[in-house]
Amino acid sequence: xxxxxxxxxxxxxxxxxxxxxxxxxxxxxxxxxxxxxxxxxxxxxxxxxxxxxxxxxxxxxxxxxxxxxxxxxxxxxxxxxxxxxxxxxxxxxxxxxxxxxxxxxxxxxxxxxxxxxxxxxxxxxxxxxxxxxxxxxxxxxxxxxxxxxxxxxxxxxxxxxxxxxxxxxxxxxxxxxxxxxxxxxxxxxxxxxxxxxxxxxxxxxxxxxxxxxxxxxxxxxxxxxxxxxxxxxxxxxxxxxxxxxxxxxxxxxxxxxxxxxxxxx
Amino acid sequence: xxxxxxxxxxxxxxxxxxxxxxxxxxxxxxxxxxxxxxxxxxxxxxxxxxxxxxxxxxxxxxxxxxxxxxxxxxxxxxxxxxxxxxxxxxxxxxxxxxxxxxxxxxxxxxxxxxxxxxxxxxxxxxxxxxxxxxxxxxxxxxxxxxxxxxxxxxxxxxxxxxxxxxxxxxxxxxxxxxxxxxxxxxxxxxxxxxxxxxxxxxxxxxxxxxxxxxxxxxxxxxxxxxxxxxxxxxxxxxxxxxxxxxxxxxxxxxxxxxxxxxxxxxxxxxxxxxxxxxxxxxxxxxxxxxxxxxxxxxxxxxxxxxxxxxxxxxxxxxxxxxxxxxxxxxxxxxxxxxxxxxxxxxxxxxxxxxx
Amino acid sequence: xxxxxxxxxxxxxxxxxxxxxxxxxxxxxxxxxxxxxxxxxxxxxxxxxxxxxxxxxxxxxxxxxxxxxxxxxxxxxxxxxxxxxxxxxxxxxxxxxxxxxxxxxxxxxxxxxxxxxxxxxxxxxxxxxxxxxxxxxxxxxxxxxxxxxxxxxxxxxxxxxxxxxxxxxxxxxxxxxxxxxxxxxxxxxxxxxxxxxxxxxxxxxxxxxxxxxxxxxxxxxxxxxxxxxxxxxxxxxxxxxxxxxxxxxxxxxxxxxxxxxxxxxxxxxxxxxxxxxxxxxxxxxxxxxxxxxxx
Numbered sequence: 001x002x003x004x005x006x007x008x009x010x011x012x013x014x015x016x017x018x019x020x021x022x023x024x025x026x027x028x029x030x031x032x033x034x035x036x037x038x039x040x041x042x043x044x045x046x047x048x049x050x051x052x053x054x055x056x057x058x059x060x061x062x063x064x065x066x067x068x069x070x071x072x073x074x075x076x077x078x079x080x081x082x083x084x085x086x087x088x089x090x091x092x093x094x095x096x097x098x099x100x101x102x103x104x105x106x107x108x109x110x111x112x113x114x115x116x117x118x119x120x121x122x123x124x125x126x127x128x129x130x131x132x133x134x135x136x137x138x139x140x141x142x143x144x145x146x147x148x149x150x151x152x153x154x155x156x157x158x159x160x161x162x163x164x165x166x167x168x169x170x171x172x173x174x175x176x177x178x179x180x181x182x183x184x185x186x187x188x189x190x191x192x193x194x195x196x197x198x199x200x201x202x203x204x205x206x207x208x209x210x211x212x213x214x215x216x217x218x219x220x221x222x223x224x225x226x227x228x229x230x231x232x233x234x235x236x237x238x239x240x241x242x243x244x245x246x247x248x249x250x251x252x253x254x255x256x257x258x259x260x261x262x263x264x265x
Numbered sequence: 266x267x268x269x270x271x272x273x274x275x276x277x278x279x280x281x282x283x284x285x286x287x288x289x290x291x292x293x294x295x296x297x298x299x300x301x302x303x304x305x306x307x308x309x310x311x312x313x314x315x316x317x318x319x320x321x322x323x324x325x326x327x328x329x330x331x332x333x334x335x336x337x338x339x340x341x342x343x344x345x346x347x348x349x350x351x352x353x354x355x356x357x358x359x360x361x362x363x364x365x366x367x368x369x370x371x372x373x374x375x376x377x378x379x380x381x382x383x384x385x386x387x388x389x390x391x392x393x394x395x396x397x398x399x400x401x402x403x404x405x406x407x408x409x410x411x412x413x414x415x416x417x418x419x420x421x422x423x424x425x426x427x428x429x430x431x432x433x434x435x436x437x438x439x440x441x442x443x444x445x446x447x448x449x450x451x452x453x454x455x456x457x458x459x460x461x462x463x464x465x466x467x468x469x470x471x472x473x474x475x476x477x478x479x480x481x482x483x484x485x486x487x488x489x490x491x492x493x494x495x496x497x498x499x500x501x502x503x504x505x506x507x508x509x510x511x512x513x514x515x516x517x518x519x520x521x522x523x524x525x526x527x528x529x530x531x532x533x534x535x536x537x538x539x540x541x542x543x544x545x546x547x548x549x550x551x552x553x554x555x556x557x558x559x560x561x562x563x564x565x566x567x568x569x570x571x572x573x574x575x576x577x578x579x580x581x582x583x584x585x586x587x588x589x590x591x592x593x594x595x596x597x598x599x600x601x602x603x604x605x606x607x608x609x610x611x612x613x614x615x616x617x618x619x620x
Numbered sequence: 621x622x623x624x625x626x627x628x629x630x631x632x633x634x635x636x637x638x639x640x641x642x643x644x645x646x647x648x649x650x651x652x653x654x655x656x657x658x659x660x661x662x663x664x665x666x667x668x669x670x671x672x673x674x675x676x677x678x679x680x681x682x683x684x685x686x687x688x689x690x691x692x693x694x695x696x697x698x699x700x701x702x703x704x705x706x707x708x709x710x711x712x713x714x715x716x717x718x719x720x721x722x723x724x725x726x727x728x729x730x731x732x733x734x735x736x737x738x739x740x741x742x743x744x745x746x747x748x749x750x751x752x753x754x755x756x757x758x759x760x761x762x763x764x765x766x767x768x769x770x771x772x773x774x775x776x777x778x779x780x781x782x783x784x785x786x787x788x789x790x791x792x793x794x795x796x797x798x799x800x801x802x803x804x805x806x807x808x809x810x811x812x813x814x815x816x817x818x819x820x821x822x823x824x825x826x827x828x829x830x831x832x833x834x835x836x837x838x839x840x841x842x843x844x845x846x847x848x849x850x851x852x853x854x855x856x857x858x859x860x861x862x863x864x865x866x867x868x869x870x871x872x873x874x875x876x877x878x879x880x881x882x883x884x885x886x887x888x889x890x891x892x893x894x895x896x897x898x899x900x901x902x903x904x905x906x907x908x909x910x911x912x913x914x915x
Contacts (some may be wrong), residue, residue, distance in 0.1 A: 006726055007733050008722060009727070011725060013738055018741075020756030023765070024752075024759050055806075066662060070665075070666060073659070091666075091671060094674060096848070097901065098852055099898070106676055108879065109888065119785045137669070144670060201749060205854035205876070238755065246751050248749070248752070249747070255742075256740045
């Protein structure tokens, strides 16, 4: 009985995860090594990868800073009041419930060129939608809960005894945060950051809607994969997808590592 | 007829030798306490009897039939777990009925039996509660009722009172004893609390480092401990390195390296006039006095040895620093070869002083 | 907690000089304005990024009142897309509950070769871009592939038909149920199971009567997360579905199509429908979790 279950488990993994991965690798190298290199060294491919990198960088930094602060305020911020905190706490999860396409649509509806805000920004020469800022905002929206939800349980678990002890020893807010709070939450932050990187690298729906998917301008790696498939250029799509998958594999290892470090405390 | 027979039981957990060649018999209807320090192998023995753990070597027989290969489902046992292991998602009624339901007992019969047990364990009115709505003592009762419901032949209890407040524990102990007597079921329980074992069990097995040190009635074990471990584990005692130096034990402890364990109740202290046989006493000085509610705990220095004893509140009070007479009635002596109980020779034979 | 000023002063004289690297420069750091500045910034960020966009969609969908909204969602293509999404997401969730429960059980209870690797692999769909997931499924099951060829001969159509959408949804939501059950299985008191055995219950009876009820909250929570994620899935689905209206057009792909054809109102209307559904599920998960936490 035990054997049967283990074999079945292996089978599910093989069919659902491993076989597709192998198949994709195969097709990326269908035209040999040169075909793979060619597909990823196209100018639009290089530009798309760069855009993805930039989005990931901006989103991870912004989401890290604001995620940590939001988590701190939600757990410790007595000035917010119980009710408001509980309402905000529920709102944090909303992006989980929103389809990425809808997330993108929201940004377009709010700051698109047809709206008052959009028109204002256009006047002062800043494009949001169909440009880099919009892509970052859309991705920020989608990834917002990841960081907050990783840190909040850690903060709740360690309690505020240590922080109060630090305060009685004469340390002010920033010192207490850096010396007492940060060491306990850093692996939670690291894990949240890895999740954010993975999600922002892979974000597709929201970015597709907001960016307009303009070649060599707002196209990211994932939207390029989509375009290649739509153009029946499957081999090229496979090349880019393989690069992304390789990054994902690296992130997966990082996830495991940070998860273990997190459990040490 | 022996209900339980165990022959040469052995169990390793990895490199840890938990149970070493353990053999014993248990008579039908007896209540046995497995007593010993934590990590001594008591629970492993109990779990092997239940079939939750399989022995590396040895035989377990119930009513003369080997049960080693039987799974726990078919051994006809009831098991009460240390933390009760009640099913959290079931009510008290459902918990107790579980064993009957899985045996496909007719509904009416299940109901009857459960209500009978609810009555017996004093849980009437709590049938529809969930375990988290009960107190520790009540959960304990549910655990008993659940284990008893399928009418097992043997009841196994793993530290049944460990998780209960000291106050209620006392009450539950006598309740359990009474209950088991009424049901008439052979029972084995594990405990590290000697008071509990002495109070509840018909017979105690003292277990240490995977071995049975002694098996006997609580009184036997208290009176005549078979090994130094039992002597030091049961009751309070003071260890004396050189038993020869004790007044009245010079001959008994002749063999070099003989040590003694002396219980407080073996020692008497007092003013010289309190002793009719002054020759059996020696001089000492009161070091400390502790008030213990119903009596004084007296620490007395005799030569280079400190002894502990109790003194009744009725007697004339002592002061720290008072010179007193000390009489050691009895001592548990042991050396590398053997161990035995010796009486103060001047007390037994006061005339020997004259010779 | 505030200390009397005098104590704080004394303490800071003793301690802070050691803690702070540069006591002279940090005085401006302690200005009250910083605290208020941070608080305002974070609150503003929160409102602008999360609250405003969601409210915006609802407002936009109803700007011209009920009639246009109703018209948009009563378009057969629109409501059929929503219904199809619901149906397929439900199927994917059921599949995930079954294989997820099995895998969580195997990964927690059995020790076998490759267990840790499989355990790490569970998160792969989280780490992998969904578009890449979609492409992988397309390549594996597509008409030119080995599997697709066999299926076609047998008369099954996978890619560009509903089965492919279900597979894509199962792939993307694969970790949810497993990760929800695993901690419950790990923390489960082994003695409850043993108690069941000593009371005469077989392995199967013990699983269904004792173990399953204890992991049920995890299964339910994981299933609802998987369901709401499957409802929302776009990247993997759009690549494999073929997107034929009323047949393989899911709600999120429909919304994308409306945006592309500049029909923002239609997109917003269906979005409101889908959003409301997801929000209800989210609210329900929160309630279930809170109840589970209390028990």
